[in-house]
Amino acid sequence: MPYDIVLYGCTGFTGKLATAYLAKTYGDTIKWAVAGRSKERVQKVADTIGEGIPDVIIADSQNEKELLAMVKKTKVMASTAGPFARYGSLLVKVCAENGVDYTDITGETNWVREMIAKYDDVARKSGARIVSFCGHDSIPWDLSTYMLANKLKEGGEDLVKVDFYDDIDSAPSGGTLETAFAIMFGKEKAYKFTEQKKLGYDALLKTPKGKKSDYGLKAKNVGYTVKAPSHKSLPYRSFFFMAPVNANSVKRSNALNGYGAQITYCEGTSFKSFFAAFFYVLSWAIYGIGVYIAPIRAIMRAVWLPKPGEGPSEQAMDNGHLYVLGVAKGDKGTVVKCTMGFEVDPGYKDTARMLVESALALSLDGKKIKSEGGVLTPGACQKEVLLDRLLKTGTAFEFH
Structure with a gap:
């Protein structure tokens, strides 16, 4: 695969934060790309990175052909493009059908229910791990x-x-x-x-x-x-x-x-x-x-x-x-x-970090994750692998 991660929805508020986090934390040590539907806006975000500038992919959330071409280039998709009931369903479908891992930051529970009903069996068959709730939610x-x-x-x-x-x-x-x-x-x-x-x-x-x-x-x-x-x-x-x-x-x-x-x-x-x-x-x-x-x-x-x-x-x-x-x-x-x-705003700055680390847990540490395909949650998929990545990048956790 050309990319370890593709960040979809990079032009939104959280998407820009996730792009900045990827660039600052991983730079050119991983292969990555930013994506969205507007070439001008996506390129503008990419140009802010400086050294280690990511590749740019243009794909409309309602264009299955464009989404498929994007998905086939990466190990994992990370999406901030919400509302997800409006913009996210086709991307989940394409990932589930083609065995490509996927993460997002949605808190739209009814949409997640629908994705389970429609694509859980499909993802289990293909091996795709579709993981929602990968930010402050939840x-x-x-x-x-x-x-x-x-x-x-x-x-x-x-x-x-x-x-x-x-x-x-x-x-x-x-x-x-x-x-x-x-x-x-x-x-x-x-x-x-x-x-x-x-x-x-x-x-x-x-x-x-x-x-x-x-x-x-x-x-x-x-x-x-x-x-x-x-x-x-x-x-x-x-x-x-x-x-x-x-x-x-x-x-x-x-x-x-x-x-x-x-x-x-x-x-x-x-x-x-x-x-x-x-x-x-x-x-x-x-x-x-x-x-x-x-x-x-x-x-x-x-x-x-x-x-x-x-x-x-x-x-x-x-x-x-x-x-x-x-x-x-x-x-x-x-x-x-x-x-x-x-120790920083959890809803956006650390949601960006949580999303990226959730995706990279699948992309870079996938062999450590025992979960098979399906529509899952962080607690049912990345588990300790994700927690370890979060602890190394700014989160604190202790029993007491």
Whole structure:
């Protein structure tokens, strides 16, 4: 293969960050290319690299012939081109049919369900590892659950409950908001995800044998309320808008890995005091009211909110962070804890890093990964191989 990795969607906000990370971290030590549908815009991104400039590939997300020509040139595709329900399905199809590994940063769970229903069997047959959720949605929680469950299994216990406490400082980009608004108010809201319905059960529970897994998950995430600590050493918690997505990623991983027969998953943003949590909930309530009133939403998008391609400043991203405390309980009562830490903005700067390392784990360390083909998650595919790459490039992880 000419390339170790092709980055598709390089002209978007996260795509540019991923391009910069690839150039800075790996330069000309790997063979890579950047790709998108606009030659002028893709070339402009490539020209910012300087030494070790990547090759440029032009492929429209709706042109199967162009996508096929691109996919055949690489070991793995890494995509930031969302909303994925709008731009991502054909690329997944082409990778699944041609045995080419694929990673993306989507948090669009219904789209992932549809990809499982349509292409899981196809990918298993070809050997393609199709791995979604390879960014802030949802590597920190997916890998943490995987590690906690393994720790419990070392003592002969199955996982029954996992709680997450998220200390996060991050701001949304225009692309993220575009995806969210498209799902809530745009044409994506009316999408008919028909294939998953034919299974007769949640596609996230689909096993390699095409049956419903015996290993399920029930999400009891913290909603628009303030949840008091269950122990004095733990913080208050409240709403975290990505918790449902993270729970679904773990649900898929549990179905494939078998952490426990019926896991309870509970996640929320952590706070040092009740009042801090209360004002956080209040601010979200005010924001939510504005978003759901169409005229106010239009003004917010025109005046205040970032546009697609825009996002937090470099300084804001450098000052961001994410610390995820995981508390897992086994079926015999044992409790194990871990913390995973990110010292810059997790939603964009470290999402770019997570995506690249997820892809390179498949491309460069593929022989270490035991997973076969299919539509998977990081916790069911790259596992410790990915965690090791993240630890070497800026992530912290420890049991305690």
